[in-house]
Amino acid sequence: xxxxxxxxxxxxxxxxxxxxxxxxxVIEQAKGMLMLVRGWTAETAFAALRTISQRTNVKLHDxxxxxxxxxxxxxxxxxxxxxxxxxxxxxRQHVLGSAFDTPVQDSEPDAG
Numbered sequence: 001x002x003x004x005x006x007x008x009x010x011x012x013x014x015x016x017x018x019x020x021x022x023x024x025x026v027i028e029q030a031k032g033m034l035m036l037v038r039g040w041t042a043e044t045a046f047a048a049l050r051t052i053s054q055r056t057n058v059k060l061h062d063x064x065x066x067x068x069x070x071x072x073x074x075x076x077x078x079x080x081x082x083x084x085x086x087x088x089x090x091x092r093q094h095v096l097g098s099a100f101d102t103p104v105q106d107s108e109p110d111a112g
Contacts, residue, residue, distance in 0.1 A: 023061040030064035033071045034095065052090045056083075063087050 027049065034045035049067070053060040066087040 023064075026061060026068055027064040030067040033067055038095065048095050051094065052087060055090055055094075056086045058083055058087055067091065 027046075030049055031042055031045040034040055034048055035042060038045070040048070049060060049063055052058075053063045056063070058066075062083060066084050069084070070088060070091070
């Protein structure tokens with residue numbers, strides 16, 4: 001867990017930038033996977049990841065790691081299978097449909 005950082009401290013700002021750079025690649029990979037599978041724009045794919053993160057109370061980076069792991073048939077390093085199960089359940093319900101082979105009726109992620 002990241003500790004609180006002062007916005008006025010240059011060292012804290014540098015640490016925040018490093019954290020962002022460390023987590024960006026997996027988020028971009030997950031966005032790309034959703035764009036490919038659903039035909040969404042980058043903005044829509046990011047909105048879907050953000051929605052799943054908020055609904056599951058799982059950090060966006062960890063949601064993205066689960067999506068990438070599921071797409072590459074590997075295990076996500078997110079801190080446990082419970083996180084993966086919850087995230088994948090939301091992914092199936094609100095992005096992919098009730099099952100991976102069942103298409104969702106609309107082309108946008110469920111906002112509610």
